[in-house]
Amino acid sequence: xxxxxxxxxxxxxLYSVSSWLLWLVGRAFEFIGVDSDNFFYPVRQFLTDQQFxxxxxxxxxxxxxxxxxxxxxIQFIWMERKFLGRFMDRRGTQVGFLGFFQNFADAFKVxxxxxxxxxxxDKRVYQFAIFGILAVSFMLLGLVPWxxxxxxxxxxxxxxxxxxxxxxxxxxxxxAGWSSNNKYTVIGGMRGAAQLIAYEIPILLVVVSAxxxxxxxxxxxxxxxxxxxxLLFIPLFIGxxxxxxxxxxxxxRIPFDLPEAESELVEGWQTEYGSxxxxxxxxxxxxxxxxxxxxxSIIFLxxxxxxxxxxxxxxxxxKAAIVFFFMVWLRAATVRIRTDQLLKFCWNRLLPLAVxxxxxxxxxxxxxxxxx
Amino acid sequence: xxxxxxxxxxIFALISVLVPLIAFFANRLFRPxxxxxxxxxxxxxxxxxxxxxxxxxxxxxxxxxxxxxxxxIVTVFLMIWALAFDSFGIDSDNLTNNLPLVCxxxxxxxxxxxxxxxxxxxxxxxx
Numbered sequence: 001x002x003x004x005x006x007x008x009x010x011x012x013x014l015y016s017v018s019s020w021l022l023w024l025v026g027r028a029f030e031f032i033g034v035d036s037d038n039f040f041y042p043v044r045q046f047l048t049d050q051q052f053x054x055x056x057x058x059x060x061x062x063x064x065x066x067x068x069x070x071x072x073x074i075q076f077i078w079m080e081r082k083f084l085g086r087f088m089d090r091r092g093t094q095v096g097f098l099g100f101f102q103n104f105a106d107a108f109k110v111x112x113x114x115x116x117x118x119x120x121x122d123k124r125v126y127q128f129a130i131f132g133i134l135a136v137s138f139m140l141l142g143l144v145p146w147x148x149x150x151x152x153x154x155x156x157x158x159x160x161x162x163x164x165x166x167x168x169x170x171x172x173x174x175x176a177g178w179s180s181n182n183k184y185t186v187i188g189g190m191r192g193a194a195q196l197i198a199y200e201i202p203i204l205l206v207v208v209s210a211x212x213x214x215x216x217x218x219x220x221x222x223x224x225x226x227x228x229x230x231l232l233f234i235p236l237f238i239g240x241x242x243x244x245x246x247x248x249x250x251x252x253r254i255p256f257d258l259p260e261a262e263s264e265l266v267e268g269w270q271t272e273y274g275s276x277x278x279x280x281x282x283x284x285x286x287x288x289x290x291x292x293x294x295x296x297s298i299i300f301l302x303x304x305x306x307x308x309x310x311x312x313x314x315x316x317x318x319k320a321a322i323v324f325f326f327m328v329w330l331r332a333a334t335v336r337i338r339t340d341q342l343l344k345f346c347w348n349r350l351l352p353l354a355v356x357x358x359x360x361x362x363x364x365x366x367x368x369x370x371x372x
Numbered sequence: 373x374x375x376x377x378x379x380x381x382x383i384f385a386l387i388s389v390l391v392p393l394i395a396f397f398a399n400r401l402f403r404p405x406x407x408x409x410x411x412x413x414x415x416x417x418x419x420x421x422x423x424x425x426x427x428x429x430x431x432x433x434x435x436x437x438x439x440x441x442x443x444x445i446v447t448v449f450l451m452i453w454a455l456a457f458d459s460f461g462i463d464s465d466n467l468t469n470n471l472p473l474v475c476x477x478x479x480x481x482x483x484x485x486x487x488x489x490x491x492x493x494x495x496x497x498x499x
Contacts, residue, residue: 058380062387114404119412120421131392138388142381153380160451161381167444182414183425190433197440204447211454271415276399280392347491355484358450362473366462 009149011061018057022048062142065152069141072317073290074283077103079321080328087332110279118272122179129176130277136168137284140291145219146313147304159217162295163204166250169288170196173259173269180272188268191339192252192259198346199249199256205354206239206246209361210299223303233300235364239357240300242350244326247292249346252285254331258342289327293320432494439490446483450476 005020006012026048034040046052078093078100085092093099117123143162145151155161170193177189210232211217214225226232233240249256260268270281297303297319304312337345414421453476460472468474 055383058383059387061380062384066384066387066391111399111402112404114407115399116407116411118414120414130396131389134392135385135389138391139385142384142388152384155377155381160448178426180414181425182416182421184415186425186427190429194433194436197437197444201440201443201447204444204451208447208450208454211451212457215455215458217451217455266415275403276396280395347487351484351487355480358480362457365457366464366467366473 010065010151011057011149014060014064015054015057018060019053022053022056061152065150066138066141068146069144069290070138070283070287073141073287074103076286076290076293076324077283079324080286080331083325083328084332087329107279110276113275115275115277118180118182120181121272122181125175125179126272127277129172129179130273130281132172132175133169133284134280136165136172137287137291139165141287144291144294144298146316148220148312150313151220154218154220157217158219159207159211159222162291163200163207166291167197167200176273177269180269182272184265184267184271185269188259188261188265188271192269195249195252195256195258195342198343199246199350202242202246202346202350202354203250205351205358206236206243207299209236209239209354209358212358212361212365219298219303223298223305226302227305231300231302231305236300236357236361238353238360240296242353242357243296243300244323246346246350247296248327248330249342251289251292251327253289253327255334255337256342257336258339261336289324290320293323293327296320296323436490436494439486443483443487446479450480 004016006016026044029040029044029047034044081102082092082099093102095102095105117126140162142152143158143165145154145158173192173196174189177185177187177192180186210222213232213235214222216222216225252259258268259265260270262268265271270278273281294316297316301319301323303319304316306312306315414425453472456472460470462473463469
């Protein structure tokens, strides 16, 4: 077997890499004399089997895609620091080249801190909650594709699956807040759960209207539909605005950061967490903002659709960064709203807007079949 | 086949659960582990906390949460309906002649009526 790698996409490339690696393993077994009458021959058979090659390729894809998503998601922290600095007429972070090393410095600092588990807390649940929220955020990273060639998971019901995983977050918030056994965290967790489940309804309804327009729940087909017809941002303008506002609330950012309102609740449901746990929760926060931005750009801005001279994933990430810029703008321009206003806003404003948006989508489809 | 399609999802879920676990166990090699009694007190600005924090919560919260969960499920039904929208063969001359459209409108309308009732009944939502 020659050293032939297939560069057409992440999957194909890593499949050829893993088949090459396991072919080497098979050669090594052959070299040490594991033949068909040897006791270890089944092991050799198993390691060079087609199914096992596929399994290894999938694990490689998952790891590489996870690291790529994490790096870009964490880069959002740098963007937020720089943009917020400019909005406040200062320079923002200056550590290293353009402040790029600030995140890594923070990560190393957090890595070297002692873990403190409060003695009144429910220790098992307290630790499980971190893994819960991290696993949910990491899982979401894998479900959103960057490109036709650069993806980890491409399933027919990807959007539904992604939203289902997204809706697991409130449970971990409540668990974290409740198990810490602190008044701040309990109130923060309850608020967080209420806010997350409330703002999920407008998001789901807007996604339903996008599904009515495109007729699919697969990201790739959704983008293909927008390439052939029109960016969904134009017919579903109301829905896009609703999705954006609800997405800001879902990622607990400033006008809606009631779960961690630092002037009333110290740090909200994360008060009792320290060291690596807190660092990873913070990263997960930004990862959720990143997911919302990527979802917005795929559903409304055409994802990786764009002129061919730039690769598709660059288009997608640029669009996501632009959406995030508007999130930071919102953060710089607004103040935190009150608790009762938060829920009233969702019931009385966003829900009707989402329903109107759905009606618009249905009417467009009914009256212009074959045109759009 | 369905299993083949979702095989990568299972692998990714496995990885995304394992990565934080491994990170935490690897972190044991770096971090200091000396702990004192004062460190482990609940964070309440240096005061001893009075009573338990895990109190009974206002029942309104749970009712409110249940309404939202019901709405969640309804939206998932609507999503399946939207996925099948192309196969309805909509008659655009007379909208009331389309059974799927009428059914979905009645469904959503009922839910919205319920939400309207809840907003009217619970004047202030305290969380």
